[in-house]
Amino acid sequence: MQLDHIETFLDIIESRNFNRTADRLNITQSTVSTRIKSLESAVGSELFHRGRAGAEPTAAGRRFEAYARAMLSTWSQARHDVRAFNRFEGTLRVAAQVGMTRSVLPGWVEALCQVLPKASIHVESDYSNQMVTDLSMGNLDIAVLYAPRYLPEITYEHLMVEEYVMVSTFARAISEVNPDSYIRPGYTVVLEKTHSELIPALAISRLSMGSESLAEAMLRRTGGSCYMRSDDARRFTAECPSFLVEGAPTLYQPVHTAMLARRKHEPIIRKGLRALHLAVMSLET
Incomplete structure (x- = not known):
């Protein structure tokens, strides 16, 4: 062939x-x-x-x-790995959830360049299911994702928990949130489920989005209310006339690292994970 x-x-x-x-x-x-x-x-x-x-x-x-x-x-x-063999001391391919391109991913890349100064580094943002597939096929070394898909060759570790808070351009309290201008968070299965349990009155709002960046763009364009990652919410409220909605429950999304179990203890994988933890620590300070 x-x-x-x-x-x-x-x-x-x-x-x-x-x-x-x-x-x-x-x-x-x-x-x-x-x-x-x-x-x-x-x-x-x-x-x-x-x-x-x-x-x-x-x-x-x-x-x-x-x-x-x-x-x-x-x-x-x-071809890339073989060509890079003589120029770099190893190759590392990493990916993080699409929604983390403004949070964990930039700091991780910066830390990777520090702890692996002589390695070739390839970085992507993708969705959990595709990242798991890429890991299992050997096209990815480390992934940061929301939804583990349990396969015998892949090992997962808990990394952190992300907090989501409600932001609104109109409402200061949850009782003032208008369902017609509310964007339901369809970013992950966990968030959808938790949201439905904690705020059933808004679980039937007509507009749902699977992209956090799109939800934010719509808020900037038309106004309304939606959930954002807490650091994005702070940035948004500093940039736009908007409020953190009082009485709205905080939603929590677990984040996991994933890699091939047989490669977990390889030096380049361990350094990649060390860089990731440094990036997470910098977010928390």
């Missing part, structure tokens, strides 16, 4: 047309067909339904897509 066969397969997934893929990859249509036939022979299944309307992936093709993308990702990471 060759990588150009994988790349051709993934391009057809996007283009839904053999001729269009041939143009995009600057190869002939017969080369595209040959590559796909070879790939189908290798996996033992038809990957596309061909017709006048184009090419639609079969059930097997849709199933194979995730593996194809993982193979390209692994190859790309392998």
Whole structure:
């Protein structure tokens, strides 16, 4: 199985047309067909339904897509690591929950550069489920996430608890919060569940958002009320005419670190975790 066969397969997934893929990859249509036939022979299944309307992936093709993308990702990471081998003393790939790009992540990156001055460092922000998948496939070394997905090869450790408080551009007390302009926090399963239990009157508000940054942007644009991470809430109230809502309960979100169990005691992993704890300590001071 060759990588150009994988790349051709993934391009057809996007283009839904053999001729269009041939143009995009600057190869002939017969080369595209040959590559796909070879790939189908290798996996033992038809990957596309061909017709006048184009090419639609079969059930097997849709199933194979995730593996194809993982193979390209692994190859790309392998090339990077090998190229970096002679220049750097190790490579570390880390990621944190999307919502932590303004809190933990910047301090973690700064600390990583200090404790690993000769290492190559790759940083991402993503969602829990994808980070767990990347860890299990070896495409990530350390993740900071909200929702553990328990797999035998991955170990989790409690890192911290984040506090969320309600902020409003209109209401000073929770009794004044208007459900029509309230944004329900759909950021995590834990927050949604806790919110429903503690504030049932606002659990049926019409607007819910899964992005904290989007919720803040809407508050700036149209006004209203929503939950924010406590440090973001302090910054927001300092920048905009708004209030911390009295009587609104604080919501708590546990945060975990995740890594492959077999790599937990590797020196570069231990240093990466040490940098993470330094970043968390700096947030608490």
